[in-house]
Amino acid sequence: MTDAADAVAVAGAEAYPRIVATLIRVTGDWTLAEDCAQEAVATALERWPRDGVPANPGGWLMTAARNRALDVLRRASVERRKLRELARLTDPEPAPSEPEGDVVDDRLRLIFTCCHPALALEARVALTLRTVAGVPTADIARAFLVTESTMTRRLTRAKTKIATAGIPYRVPTGPALVERLPGVLAVLYLLFTRGYDADGEPAFAAEAIRLARLLDRLMPEQPEAAGLLALFLLHDSRRAARRDADGNLLTLDEQDRSRWDRAAVAEGRSLLDRAGHGPYALQARIAACHATAPTAADTDWPAIARWYDDLALIRPTPVIRLNRAVAHGYAYGPAAGLSLVAEARSGGALDGYPPALAAEAELTARHGDPVRAAALFRAAADVVGSAAERRALLRRATGLAD
Secondary structure: OOOHHHHHHHHHHHHHHHHHHHHHHHHHHHHHHHHHHHHHHEEEEEEEEHEEEEEEEHHHHHHHHHHHHHHHHHHHOOHHHHHHHOOOOOOOOOOOOOOOOHHHHHHHHHHHHOOOOOOHHHHHHHHHHHHHOOOHHHHHHOOOOOOHHHHHHHHHHHHHHHHHHOOOOOOOOHHHHHHHHHHHHHHHHHHHHHOOOOOOOOOHHHHHHHHHHHHHHOOOOOHHHHHHHHHHHHHHOOHHHHHOOOOEEEHHHOOHHHHHOHHHHHHHHHHHOOOOOOOHHHHHHHHHHHOOOOOOHHOOHHHHHHHHHHHHHHOHHHHHHHOOOOHHHHHOOOHHHHHHHHHHHHHOOOOOOOOHHHHHHHHHHHOOOOHHHHHHHHHHHHHHHHHHHHHHHHHHHHHHHH
16 A cells, blocks of 8 residues: 555656646636546545556556546537547657657646736646646645645636636747746746755655756757756755754855766856846856865965846846845955945845855955854844754854854
8 A cells, every 4th residue: 555655646746737737728628627527636645556557557547637638528518629639649658769849848847837927926836736737735834934825826816817817828939938938947947946945855856947948958059048957956965964963054165066966067067158148047157166276275266256246237136135245245255245245235125134244254254353253143043934044053153152
């Protein structure tokens, strides 16, 4: 029973987005597509322990969902064209010798539909997590700090708006593609960030990488798609080394670099050849400087500072200005960094922002004032939301006091 249940869980997680995307394309009904995908998983939980796990679990789930949708559409007397298209659906797993077809295209269509600019950014992220990544509504609600019922209503409103506004289920072309692509990239960036945060869910980051890889493969002429994938790979290459044996977060200079995923680093660097110099590509170039340094002491901080100078011209957000200050602090001395931190914090945009306090603390320690630095680390620990980050900040403060 346990083996069969595990097989259902794995197959369901992998096949759910493809099933939903394909059924939405054919039926145009989001709720029907999601309901049929969920019912297919429930049927598998009932039958696989008794009948055994099928040779192609994803195909089995697709067939079950297709048949369920067919039954519903027949009873509802939906037009015959949709019935004929649905009946022709085949196993979503393409043969190894065959190119990927509508299944991949369906997922890309779904991403662009979820990320339509008519929807609020939060709704785009939530809808992408639920429909494309298959993340349970309860988990999305926790990520957004709302109740499950509230998130359910938000998702329903977003899907209703797509239907009532006649938002097309397709990848746009021409000028519309240029307009829509930044929104898709921003949602994938947020999805990755939620998975890569100290207390994040790794599956979110993995899904963001998968979707970014898909986007880059189908749109190789878009440099920022390559830049975003490079950024994800270069950051995620460090995942195995981010914590010690006790689960404590480790800074870059504390990590065992032999545990970094060199294949991911190599792939990320190769993508930079066609990534251009957009905001995601610049962040990826910064990540590459870290990923290719044999030791922390070998990090090319002047190059990182230059990349941040360029990035700040494109996106002069308070957070980017803060990161630029840190880079300058390592490249040209802590006094230079502290001066830029003060500029970034002017206006109050970073008041109470834990990374700003931690950055000032680190530069202050390097400037020779451990007492003030320890106090700043403790202040950051008081307001940070992550338990792992809190422990790391307090450990840093204690180290300065010793």
